Amino acid sequence: MMSLNAKRRLIGILVVLFLSSLLVVAYLESVH
Amino acid sequence: MKKIFEKFKGWVALSAPIPDEFFNEVSSEPVPHHLKRWWFCLGGTPAYLFIIQVATGILLTFYYVPEPGHAYESVQRITYDISFGWIIRSIHKWSSQLMIIAVILHVFRVFFTGAYRKPRELNWMIGCGILMCTLSFGFTGYSLIYEQLSYWGATVAANITENVPLMGAFLARFIRGGESVQDNTLTRFFIFHIALLPLAITILLTLHITLIRLLGVTELVFEEDKGKPPRHFPFFPNHFLMEVVIGMSLSLLLAVLVVFFPAGLGPKADPFVTPEHIKPEWYFYFTFRWLKLTSLQVGVLGTGAAFALLLFWPFVDRVLVRKFPNKNISVWLGTVAILTLIVLTIWEALV
Numbered sequence: 001m002m003s004l005n006a007k008r009r010l011i012g013i014l015v016v017l018f019l020s021s022l023l024v025v026a027y028l029e030s031v032h
Numbered sequence: 033m034k035k036i037f038e039k040f041k042g043w044v045a046l047s048a049p050i051p052d053e054f055f056n057e058v059s060s061e062p063v064p065h066h067l068k069r070w071w072f073c074l075g076g077t078p079a080y081l082f083i084i085q086v087a088t089g090i091l092l093t094f095y096y097v098p099e100p101g102h103a104y105e106s107v108q109r110i111t112y113d114i115s116f117g118w119i120i121r122s123i124h125k126w127s128s129q130l131m132i133i134a135v136i137l138h139v140f141r142v143f144f145t146g147a148y149r150k151p152r153e154l155n156w157m158i159g160c161g162i163l164m165c166t167l168s169f170g171f172t173g174y175s176l177i178y179e180q181l182s183y184w185g186a187t188v189a190a191n192i193t194e195n196v197p198l199m200g201a202f203l204a205r206f207i208r209g210g211e212s213v214q215d216n217t218l219t220r221f222f223i224f225h226i227a228l229l230p231l232a233i234t235i236l237l238t239l240h241i242t243l244i245r246l247l248g249v250t251e252l253v254f255e256e257d258k259g260k261p262p263r264h265f266p267f268f269p270n271h272f273l274m275e276v277v278i279g280m281s282l283s284l285l286l287a288v289l290v291v292f293f294p295a296g297l298g299p300k301a302d303p304f305v306t307p308e309h310i311k312p313e314w315y316f317y318f319t320f321r322w323l324k325l326t327s328l329q330v331g332v333l334g335t336g337a338a339f340a341l342l343l344f345w346p347f348v349d350r351v352l353v354r355k356f357p358n359k360n361i362s363v364w365l366g367t368v369a370i371l372t373l374i375v376l377t378i379w380e381a382l383v
Contacts, residue, residue, distance in 0.1 A: 029116055
């Protein structure tokens with residue numbers, strides 16, 4: 001079972017990854 | 033700045049006098065310890081995906097035209113011409129698939145943990161209603177694209193409905209908006225998809241969550257917890273953060289699916305050309321295969337009987353537990369049912 005701090009850290013990583021994926025999506029839209 | 037904020041807080045407290053105890057109660061409800069396992073978050077998952085569906089669905093309706101002569105072309109425009117249209121459409125498509133998977137897995141989890149037992153029978157039945165709404169969302173949404181497979185899938189489904197005993201003809205006419213699939217049918221499916229079904233599922237979800245809050249989460253005791261006193265943890269921030277982790281993971285998964293598997297478009301619907309192989313979406317494969325193995329009448333009655341059994345299972349389970357105590361008959365029957373569903377689904381997929 002994850003601790004609260006571990007969950008917060010994981011959420012931070014997931015947010016960064018998600019924002020990066022938005023950049024990829026924006027790039028794909030620009031070349032679409 | 034602080035003074036302005038304090039003034040604003042005072043105005044909100046005066047205009048909406050919600051007592052602080054309400055927020056404390058909502059946020060710090062003690063949750064049974066077993067909910068720390070991720071598969072107990074499968075209820076919040078489809079709720080989160082539903083919000084995504086509503087948001088992307090609203091954006092799609094800005095450009096979708098629910099008229100047979102323009103529906104396909106409007107979807108084509110969304111996919112190839114409108115900025116970010118292909119992204120919104122792909123998110124909507126993939127989110128619907130994930131929502132259906134999540135609802136089905138949630139039903140399995142509730143079934144195999146016996147969380148439908150007294151006093152949660154009504155909540156189980158409401159959950160079955162939510163399952164039906166979710167599958168109907170998928171069916172009506174897919175039909176709105178108005179490509180060959182979606183048009184003929186809707187035609188076949190409406191024809192099958194005619195074989196429902198007593199009210200089959202009426203039901204088929206109600207779904208089609210006439211004696212055959214025509215202009216009215218698409219409008220009807222559109223209204224089902226954007227108005228009636230969202231209304232139904234919102235009411236059912238509100239009742240579902242309210243009952244969970246009133247009855248509490250089922251207390252379960254796992255092997256490793258036997259002999260120990262029951263443990264709890266607060267909903268906020270612990271369980272809430274777990275739900276956020278799952279929500280973010282789903283968002284990431286959706287982004288990956290959209291980038292690598294964007295929604296495409298098949299040939300436009302042609303009422304005069306029947307495709308060689310008409311198939312519904314994958315979550316109806318099992319019932320399609322069952323219809324092909326039996327006759328239309330038996331197929332429809334069988335599917336109806338299976339759903340009725342699912343709906344009233346808490347009462348059937350009570351009888352089974354009384355007759356066969358300590359034998360876990362429900363678990364065995366549930367396992368057989370799931371294996372049957374998987375076999376029928378894979379069989380139809382391979383044909």
